[in-house]
Amino acid sequence: MDDSSDSGAVVRVSARYFDGRSTRPHKVQVWLAQGQLQIDGETVRTQVPAAQVQWPERTRHGPRVARLPDGASLQSLDADAWDAWRRDTGHVDGWVVALQQSWRAVAASVLALVLLLAAGYVWGLPWLAREVAQRVPDGLEDQVGEAVLAQLDDMVKPSRLSADEQRAIEAAWAEVLQRHQKAQAAQGRAVRPTQLLIRESEIGPNALALPGGTILLTDDMVRLVQNDTRVLSGVLAHELGHVQHRHGLQTLVQIGVLGAATSLVWGDFSGLLATVPLWLGQAHYSRQAEREADAHSVGVLRDAGISPQVMVTLLDRFALYRRCGDALLKPAAAGEAEKPQGARQCAGQAGKGTGKDDKADAAWGLGFASHPADAERIAFFNAAAR
The missing domain is CATH 2.30.29.30 (Pleckstrin-homology domain (PH domain)/Phosphotyrosine-binding domain (PTB))
Structure with a gap:
């Protein structure tokens, strides 16, 4: 002074x-x-x-x-x-004091802070999660996957599919995976190891890639595509894309960072780890991650000599499921004539709304949430099939 x-x-x-x-x-x-x-x-x-x-x-x-x-x-x-x-x-x-005394400056500062936090959440956090996930040792990722799988026991039960049905799915996928691994090895690329588990679950028709390479396929997904092993191979190829890019680990890193930040704000870390399965079940991959998995599935299918058109069939079945509901999942005895009445009534509508219903809600549970719009995906797979 x-x-x-x-x-x-x-x-x-x-x-x-x-x-x-x-x-x-x-x-x-x-x-x-x-x-x-x-x-x-x-x-x-x-x-x-x-x-x-x-x-x-x-x-x-x-x-x-x-x-x-x-x-x-x-x-x-x-x-x-x-x-x-x-x-x-x-x-x-x-000048700092002058700004503090100005409501306009304070409002602008608050707005800038909100935009900064939003940018960090939209771009910064995914980038950080991706960088961290790519540097996690395989052994540690395996341990994370085992811990998550152990905590998912209440959500999954032993498969109710027959032993023959399960063996057919596993054999078809093993052949696809073998051809893909051979093609990638010829280009000097490694394919991350995976383990396929077929389980009954209340989450509906779904598939989920856990950290460490475990892929869960639900009975309802098999019923949805009427045991078509080529379509199921497309589903599993998509999940292999999540494994290859470590999207599951990235999601857990993001959830962990957000959970830790929330706990620091509220001063309570209790239940942070215990709710990982719930978070994983409700968390959605980003649309960019889903596009990466779709692109990866195309490569896997091509390596195995399967047309990416099978993914369009999958999307058509999901569109039908949105209209028919669980009636579509009931096993048919011997062909269309013996399907449940509800499924027969809406089966003729298949394809009429495909791409218009962009609801990636909880009905798709773990595996198919937050995918790009059906119309965009169908156009992508149709182009890839040409």
Whole structure:
């Protein structure tokens, strides 16, 4: 603070002096003279070099404060008088204080903070999760996958498909995977190891790639595509794309970061790990991740000599399922004529709304949430099949 009082009338202001040892205030007068802050009252008379006084930034409301080097302080409840005294003695607020006093500047700062947080969530967090996931050792990822699978016990049960049905699916996928691995090896590329588990579950027609390479395929998915092993190979090729790109681990990293941030804000880490299966079940891969998995599935199918058109068949079956519901999943005895009445009534509508219903809601559970619109995916797979 400049000591302009050296060349003119001394400007004084009333304040309360606290010695830093008790809460008792002392009424004083303060002024600046010859580089010294003078403090004078009935019980206090002292001076402090002005350069050693700390002047906290001025706020719109509340008392004004000056902190002295010995732990003492000065306070003034008359903010206007204090501010006028400081101005008269040559003090000028910095630009930070000026911005703090402007509601427009505060509003702009809040908006900028919101945009920064949004950008971090949309772009920064996925980038961080991807970088972290790619650097996690395979052994650690396997352990994470085993832990997640163990916690999913309540969501999955042993398959109710016949042993022959399961063997047919496993054999078809093993052949596809073998051809894909051979083609990739010829190009010097490695395919991450996977394990296929077929399970009964209440999550409906679905498939899920866990960290570490475990792929869960539900009985309802098999029923949805009427045991078509070529279509199921397309489903599994899509999930292999998630495994290859480590999308499951990326999702867990993102969930973990968000969960940890929330726990830091609210001060409660309890249940953070216990709810991982629930989070994994409700978390949706980004549309970019789904596009990567779709593109990967095309490569896998081509390596195996299967047309990517099977994925269009899959999407048509999902469109039909959105109209028919669980009636479509009931096993037929011997052909179309013996299908449940509800499935027969809406079967003729297949394809009429494909691509128009872009609801990637909880009905698709773990594996098919947040996919790009059906129309976009169908166009992609049709183009890939040419």
